[in-house]
Amino acid sequence: MFSNLTGKFSAIFNRIRNKGKINENDIKNCLHEIRIALLEADVNYKVVKEFIDSLHDRIQQEKISESLAPTQQIIKIVNEEIIKTLGSKQNNIKMNSEPPTIIMLVGLQGTGKTTTAVKLANYFKKQGHQPLLIATDIYRPAAIEQLQVFGEKSNLPVFSIGRNESPINIIKAAIKYSFKSNYDVLIIDTAGRLHIDNDLMNELQEIDKNVSLQEKLLIVDAMAGQDAVNSAKVFCDKIGISGVILTKLDGDARGGVALSLKKVLGVPIKFIGIGEKVDNFQLYYPERMASRILGMGDVLTLIEKVETAYNENELKKIDKKIKSQDFDLNDFYLQLKKMKNIGSVEQIMDMVPGFNHLRNKIDITKLGDREGELKKIEAIIGSMTVEERENPSIINGSRRKRISGGSGTTLSEINKLLKQYYQIKEMFKKGPKLKNFSFN
Amino acid sequence: MKIKNILFQFKEGLYKSRIELANKLGFLFTHSKDKSEFLEKLEELLILSDLGTTATMEIVDEFKQINFKEYQENNFIFFKEKLKGVLINILNSTASDFKVDEDRLNIIILVGVNGSGKTSVASKIAYRLKNMNKDILLIPADTFRAAAIQQLKILADKAGVEMMNTKEGADPASVVYDGLSAARVRKKNVVIIDTAGRLHTKINLMSELEKIKRVILKEANNSSLEILQTIDATIGQNAIAQAKSFHESLGVTGIALTKMDGTAKGGIVIAIKKNMDIPVKLISCGEKLNDLYNFEADKFIEALLD
Numbered sequence: 001m002f003s004n005l006t007g008k009f010s011a012i013f014n015r016i017r018n019k020g021k022i023n024e025n026d027i028k029n030c031l032h033e034i035r036i037a038l039l040e041a042d043v044n045y046k047v048v049k050e051f052i053d054s055l056h057d058r059i060q061q062e063k064i065s066e067s068l069a070p071t072q073q074i075i076k077i078v079n080e081e082i083i084k085t086l087g088s089k090q091n092n093i094k095m096n097s098e099p100p101t102i103i104m105l106v107g108l109q110g111t112g113k114t115t116t117a118v119k120l121a122n123y124f125k126k127q128g129h130q131p132l133l134i135a136t137d138i139y140r141p142a143a144i145e146q147l148q149v150f151g152e153k154s155n156l157p158v159f160s161i162g163r164n165e166s167p168i169n170i171i172k173a174a175i176k177y178s179f180k181s182n183y184d185v186l187i188i189d190t191a192g193r194l195h196i197d198n199d200l201m202n203e204l205q206e207i208d209k210n211v212s213l214q215e216k217l218l219i220v221d222a223m224a225g226q227d228a229v230n231s232a233k234v235f236c237d238k239i240g241i242s243g244v245i246l247t248k249l250d251g252d253a254r255g256g257v258a259l260s261l262k263k264v265l266g267v268p269i270k271f272i273g274i275g276e277k278v279d280n281f282q283l284y285y286p287e288r289m290a291s292r293i294l295g296m297g298d299v300l301t302l303i304e305k306v307e308t309a310y311n312e313n314e315l316k317k318i319d320k321k322i323k324s325q326d327f328d329l330n331d332f333y334l335q336l337k338k339m340k341n342i343g344s345v346e347q348i349m350d351m352v353p354g355f356n357h358l359r360n361k362i363d364i365t366k367l368g369d370r371e372g373e374l375k376k377i378e379a380i381i382g383s384m385t386v387e388e389r390e391n392p393s394i395i396n397g398s399r400r401k402r403i404s405g406g407s408g409t410t411l412s413e414i415n416k417l418l419k420q421y422y423q424i425k426e427m428f429k430k431g432p433k434l435k436n437f438s439f440n
Numbered sequence: 441m442k443i444k445n446i447l448f449q450f451k452e453g454l455y456k457s458r459i460e461l462a463n464k465l466g467f468l469f470t471h472s473k474d475k476s477e478f479l480e481k482l483e484e485l486l487i488l489s490d491l492g493t494t495a496t497m498e499i500v501d502e503f504k505q506i507n508f509k510e511y512q513e514n515n516f517i518f519f520k521e522k523l524k525g526v527l528i529n530i531l532n533s534t535a536s537d538f539k540v541d542e543d544r545l546n547i548i549i550l551v552g553v554n555g556s557g558k559t560s561v562a563s564k565i566a567y568r569l570k571n572m573n574k575d576i577l578l579i580p581a582d583t584f585r586a587a588a589i590q591q592l593k594i595l596a597d598k599a600g601v602e603m604m605n606t607k608e609g610a611d612p613a614s615v616v617y618d619g620l621s622a623a624r625v626r627k628k629n630v631v632i633i634d635t636a637g638r639l640h641t642k643i644n645l646m647s648e649l650e651k652i653k654r655v656i657l658k659e660a661n662n663s664s665l666e667i668l669q670t671i672d673a674t675i676g677q678n679a680i681a682q683a684k685s686f687h688e689s690l691g692v693t694g695i696a697l698t699k700m701d702g703t704a705k706g707g708i709v710i711a712i713k714k715n716m717d718i719p720v721k722l723i724s725c726g727e728k729l730n731d732l733y734n735f736e737a738d739k740f741i742e743a744l745l746d
Contacts, residue, residue, distance in 0.1 A: 036493050038491055039487055039492075040492070040677050041674030041677070042678070044488075045484050045487045046484075047487050064618060091743075108674060108699075108702070109555070109557075109699065110554070110555025110556060110557060110672060110699070111555060112555060113555070139727075140591070140593035141590070141591045141595055142588075142590035142591035142593075142594055142599075143587075143591075145586070145587035145590050145591075146585070146586045146587035146588070146590075146591070147586075148586075148587075149586035149587050149608075150586040153586070194702045195702070195703070196702065196703060221675065222557065222674045223553070223672075223678040223679070223682075224674055224675060224676060225490040225674060225675055225676025225677070225704060225708065226487065226488045226489070226490050226674075226676060226704075226705075227488075227490070227674055227703055227704035227705070228674065229704065230498060230703050231674070231702065231703065246556075248553070248639065250639060250641070250642075251553070251639035251640065251641050251678065252640075252641050252678065252681055253676075253678040253681075254677075254678070256676070257676070276554075276584075283697055390524075403506060403525070432651050438668040
């Protein structure tokens with residue numbers, strides 16, 4: 001998937017591609033786009049502000065404007081900074097040394113507490129624990145039934161004594177019951193509540209005071225907006241949150257709330273929910289979240305791939321050739337081969353800022369993104385003389401016939417290849433120079 | 441329903457955010473030393489209300505031209521009126537009420553992502569229309585989520601409205617078909633269909649909804665059809681993508697903005713209106729059956745800025 005930021009970056013990129021170095025203004029433009037991208041990802045306004053300020057400092061300290069591929073460098077730094085903020089290591093659940101480990105799930109309405117409770121129980125069961133779900137949502141109609149049905153379906157026991165007892169009494173009864181039946185992880189599903197609902201927040205405080213809770217996990221919708229920080233803060237202040245579970249990440253929300261919560265509350269994100277099935281549940285990895293928030297995982301992957309596929313000397317050579325307009329069929333073949341190692345040509349066109357707008361102009365599906373195509377191209381170029389490869393313009397009708405015979409391909413296939421070569425060459429002439437779409 | 445009463449309660453629901461905003465607006469003026477600081481604070485205010493960057497930048501641009509000194513001297517009421525005008529302009533492009541026709545079957549279907557408040561809004565609408573002496577049938581087409589049918593049943597009983605019976609796991613389109621047949625036989629005025637929550641990115645689930653719509657169009661082509669999408673006010677910019685997808689699949693006829701009883705500002709409605717022309721019709725703010733209000737752009741903004 002292609003995101004906003006990549007597109008916006010490529011626009012800036014195209015504007016500055018002829019300058020070689022970028023100036024303070026270009027950096028400002030880049031930072032502006034990053035800022036917008038973070039805000040569009042629903043990172044909290046204040047968090048974005050702080051983040052951009054520290055980014056600006058780092059870019060100046062590291063003299064990015066003088067480096068060879070400044071925009072790529074900036075992207076990398078942004079990514080690093082986000083990962084740094086998100087926390088570098090993943091956080092599992094702390095188990096109590098003496099069972100049971102009691103975990104309480106809290107959050108606003110509709111964030112996915114009940115579903116997450118079952119998923120979490122399932123996660124512990126797979127690790128060899130004996131989890132018990134405790135139904136304390138006595139307010140929402142059929143909430144207890146929901147937990148029972150989903151629990152039953154997933155072969156997980158649910159403790160419930162109906163909705164006439166207070167949550168604290170239900171929990172106390174469940175703890176008693178767990179000792180008899182050897183359950184070692186108790187997961188409390190609570191009612192969704194507004195952070196400004198004092199009665200219900202007091203209820204949580206009451207539980208917190210009377211039950212030794214190992215973990216108090218805040219369930220947060222990955223699609224949450226700017227207000228998420230405010231509500232989370234209240235939950236934190238009132239009962240002290242030990243971790244966050246981010247839900248509904250199987251959609252296309254960028255999940256900027258992850259960054260905001262980590263920054264504002266300093267609380268780690270522990271798991272993510274990625275679907276409606278009981279096992280659509282994972283440990284949380286900050287690196288993956290970082291590129292999701294920025295919406296440019298593709299670009300980062302490409303930078304990594306390209307860095308390994310090309311070395312600098314090769315690049316300089318190619319760059320020089322393109323500049324001097326003697327990009328010949330040998331180079332063409334070499335490029336195709338390298339691109340094949342990175343991914344299909346189409347993928348690359350998609351991934352490289354500045355190239356995506358060119359992709360409609362040439363028939364890229366036929367550009368050797370398939371094994372067979374590349375073999376054919378290899379055979380055709382292999383049947384050419386050195387002179388023909390270096391100067392394709394001399395390939396006339398009779399030469400084409402000879403090449404066709406030698407490579408076992410048809411004349412139209414040769415014509416197609418030559419057409420593609422000229423298109424690429426033309427594209428280089430008009431489009432971004434190789435150095436600037438930055439394979440370095 | 442007494443409009444005055446609605447407005448009063450509606451405002452009460454927004455009480456907290458209103459005070460906060462008014463204070464902030466005043467603060468913008470008294471604490472900004474120059475125009476650029478003022479514009480930055482305005483931007484912050486709008487972004488924090490979930491208006492999104494596009495709408496925010498446009499509004500901020502409108503205020504770039506102002507003579508800041510003049511505004512400051514005329515105190516912030518002057519500015520508030522201008523801001524209100526800009527916001528109403530965005531929201532008002534299509535004014536459209538939530539209403540039901542007298543002389544034919546009215547079909548209302550609730551759609552939206554998981555946890556956005558469909559079941560809740562379905563029962564609130566049922567309650568409201570029942571008080572208007574409509575004969576209503578609730579159809580539980582969320583046969584997927586555990587106990588979703590029971591949840592609707594409890595709410596239907598509370599509202600004193602009939603709900604069709606069905607089983608978990610049944611095909612939702614068939615449930616809707618059966619429900620529409622039953623409604624026709626029993627000469628109901630209104631059918632309210634509650635559907636399963638689904639993320640807008642799930643193609644198979646979206647086509648399930650499209651199928652339900654086809655069934656409705658085939659079975660009840662002489663009725664009025666309201667396709668209401670619930671949008672959670674606490675959700676951020678992803679709500680735009682949600683609205684777009686559901687609209688493309690179904691042709692959404694209105695938005696019900698939910699969970700407005702919290703501290704989220706619901707500015708996402710403005711961001712959505714910037715992107716597509718779907719009218720916001722209802723506001724849901726509270727857990728009681730009567731916590732449902734007609735959306736009125738000017739009053740919504742008034743309540744926010746007053």
